[in-house]
Amino acid sequence: MSVQARVVVEDRGIDVSFDVADGETVALLGPNGAGKSTTLAVLGGLLRPDAGQVVLDGQELTGPGRWVAPHARRTALLAQDPLLFPHLSALENVAFGPRSTGTGRRTARAAARHWLAEVDAAELAGRRPARLSGGQAQRVAIARALAAEPRLLLLDEPMAALDVAVAPALRTLLRRVLTGRTTVIVTHHVLDALLLADRVVVIEGGRVAEQGPTAEVLSRPRSAFAARFAGLDLVAGTATPDGVRRPDGLLLHGTLGDPAPRPGADAVAVFRPSAVAAHKEPPGGSPRNALPVTVTELEPLGDLVRVRAGELSADVTVASVAELGLAPGVAVTFVVKATEVDVYAR
Amino acid sequence: MSRARHVGLPRWVFAPALLAAAFVVLPVVAMTTRIDWAALPTLVTSEGARSALLLSLRTSSASTVLCLLLGVPLATVLARSEARWIGLLRALVLLPLVLPPVVGGIALLAAFGRQGLLGGHLETFGLRIAFTSVAVVLAQTFVSLPFLVVSLEGALRTAGERYDVVAASLGARPTTVLRRVTLPLVLPGLASGTVLAFARSLGEFGATITFAGSLEGTTRTLPLLIYNLRVTDADAAVALSLVLVAVAVVVIALVRPRGAL
Numbered sequence: 001m002s003v004q005a006r007v008v009v010e011d012r013g014i015d016v017s018f019d020v021a022d023g024e025t026v027a028l029l030g031p032n033g034a035g036k037s038t039t040l041a042v043l044g045g046l047l048r049p050d051a052g053q054v055v056l057d058g059q060e061l062t063g064p065g066r067w068v069a070p071h072a073r074r075t076a077l078l079a080q081d082p083l084l085f086p087h088l089s090a091l092e093n094v095a096f097g098p099r100s101t102g103t104g105r106r107t108a109r110a111a112a113r114h115w116l117a118e119v120d121a122a123e124l125a126g127r128r129p130a131r132l133s134g135g136q137a138q139r140v141a142i143a144r145a146l147a148a149e150p151r152l153l154l155l156d157e158p159m160a161a162l163d164v165a166v167a168p169a170l171r172t173l174l175r176r177v178l179t180g181r182t183t184v185i186v187t188h189h190v191l192d193a194l195l196l197a198d199r200v201v202v203i204e205g206g207r208v209a210e211q212g213p214t215a216e217v218l219s220r221p222r223s224a225f226a227a228r229f230a231g232l233d234l235v236a237g238t239a240t241p242d243g244v245r246r247p248d249g250l251l252l253h254g255t256l257g258d259p260a261p262r263p264g265a266d267a268v269a270v271f272r273p274s275a276v277a278a279h280k281e282p283p284g285g286s287p288r289n290a291l292p293v294t295v296t297e298l299e300p301l302g303d304l305v306r307v308r309a310g311e312l313s314a315d316v317t318v319a320s321v322a323e324l325g326l327a328p329g330v331a332v333t334f335v336v337k338a339t340e341v342d343v344y345a346r
Numbered sequence: 347m348s349r350a351r352h353v354g355l356p357r358w359v360f361a362p363a364l365l366a367a368a369f370v371v372l373p374v375v376a377m378t379t380r381i382d383w384a385a386l387p388t389l390v391t392s393e394g395a396r397s398a399l400l401l402s403l404r405t406s407s408a409s410t411v412l413c414l415l416l417g418v419p420l421a422t423v424l425a426r427s428e429a430r431w432i433g434l435l436r437a438l439v440l441l442p443l444v445l446p447p448v449v450g451g452i453a454l455l456a457a458f459g460r461q462g463l464l465g466g467h468l469e470t471f472g473l474r475i476a477f478t479s480v481a482v483v484l485a486q487t488f489v490s491l492p493f494l495v496v497s498l499e500g501a502l503r504t505a506g507e508r509y510d511v512v513a514a515s516l517g518a519r520p521t522t523v524l525r526r527v528t529l530p531l532v533l534p535g536l537a538s539g540t541v542l543a544f545a546r547s548l549g550e551f552g553a554t555i556t557f558a559g560s561l562e563g564t565t566r567t568l569p570l571l572i573y574n575l576r577v578t579d580a581d582a583a584v585a586l587s588l589v590l591v592a593v594a595v596v597v598i599a600l601v602r603p604r605g606a607l
Contacts (some may be wrong), residue, residue, distance in 0.1 A: 071518055096516055
């Protein structure tokens with residue numbers, strides 16, 4: 001069930017297109033307001049785009065002069081809130097999809113039992129949603145979506161409302177049931193992308209900033225968002241023979257990737273925040289890159305502190321935070337060795 | 347049991363608040379002091395009283411059913427449609443709520459009376475509505491419909507569309523969504539709207555007497571009988587009023603807001 005989608009929503013400034021191959025899981029990544037949920041709504045037929053086209057398995061669902069109602073698309077939607085029908089038991093919730101598409105009561109219940117067992121929630125069959133925990137409710141909601149036998153599964157941050165303690169188990173469950181299923185998932189969590197998605201599509205400001213296989217995009221990001229998402233620092237500019245020159249003229253030396261970007265072409269320099277040191281004054285010595293920055297925020301990271309300065313960040317010890325007197329508004333210099341900086345074409 | 351302390355009310359508020367409650371309760375209590383308890387069983391089971399009560403129950407039930415048949419679709423459209431003229435439609439539909447019932451009766455006569463807009467045409471088919479039991483039902487429906495529509499629309503808006511969206515994404519057609527998700531979720535609102543409509547129908551007076559008249563057995567409902575009796579047989583009027591008070595108490599018990607009583 002492959003998908004070809006182009007979504008244009010003018011008043012939200014969205015114009016994105018991407019494909020999903022049969023049985024593939026694609027993650028839509030991007031900052032809040034980038035248009036991910038809007039794109040999902042268009043795929044599910046909840047929103048009519050100004051222009052564009054949604055083709056599922058060769059059938060046009062949305063397009064110029066063409067509109068298939070949400071219930072006829074077979075694109076089940078699962079949001080961060082499980083939204084189980086409160087007046088129905090877990091079993092009846094899961095049986096809702098099959099019942100609605102004309103399956104007999106007995107067969108629908110059997111299917112519901114099967115899917116509840118599939119998400120390890122067989123013992124919850126008789127419970128009302130009010131008596132389920134958040135994690136249990138989301139399991140039942142997953143079973144309900146799968147029982148509808150969707151051609152395309154749409155997941156809108158399915159783990160965002162869950163306790164951190166139950167999210168990993170649910171992620172493992174999703175990884176199991178999504179295998180071989182055509183799925184589009186919107187997420188803010190890097191683990192969702194790594195464990196669930198075959199490919200990622202990064203949307204920024206209503207446009208596709210980059211897309212590709214998950215491992216490739218997250219290890220060699222080309223967009224600021226993907227770098228931040230993967231926990232990497234990224235400096236964009238134009239290629240020089242041994243690095244990247246930022247638009248403001250600052251030069252970053254690094255290791256040219258293969259293939260090396262042509263000098264003058266758009267390129268990015270990418271490095272790990274743990275490779276960055278913070279100094280009060282710019283140090284001497286040529287193999288080191290110095291980036292003057294102003295600290296914007298500090299956040300704890302294990303036994304380190306992640307020092308954010310706009311788009312860039314450095315992971316430093318608690319001792320050096322105290323020593324340097326780091327706090328939002330303080331000017332410091334981020335220093336990173338040229339050997340730690342990867343440079344490749346944008 | 348511990349109770350959450352809210353910000354304290356000014357003490358003087360309690361005086362007018364108690365006065366308001368007394369103002370409502372006192373007349374009803376006063377009425378019970380006027381009742382001839384010994385004669386009560388005879389008075390409320392007299393031939394005229396029984397026929398009026400039965401007529402009231404029959405017509406009120408019929409008008410409640412009519413309110414449900416017409417009001418549920420109307421409330422759904424008002425709550426869910428995004429058309430621009432919906433605001434105007436809502437204002438028009440709520441008109442009976444603020445209109446004096448007598449005016450409602452005159453309006454109904456203008457529409458369904460013998461010389462009325464539709465009444466003349468209906469007459470040619472041998473259908474006469476004005477001054478029949480059907481007229482009683484129409485008058486009651488006219489005044490009660492907004493009660494059902496308002497409470498159901500409120501419930502539908504509060505419930506929101508999120509569950510409807512999920513149901514549709516699972517493959518449910520709009521009719522299935524309405525039947526299995528939308529309406530079951532607003533059942534409490536629907537129930538209280540229905541009871542309110544029934545109560546309003548039971549107490550209907552102005553529109554009924556104007557549009558249907560006061561003919562014993564066909565259009566003289568309990569409120570009309572009480573009004574007739576209040577001069578000739580005050581004891582009977584008070585006794586029958588007590589019957590309506592009893593019904594009202596039952597109604598309030600059925601639709602009481604959560605947490606009350």
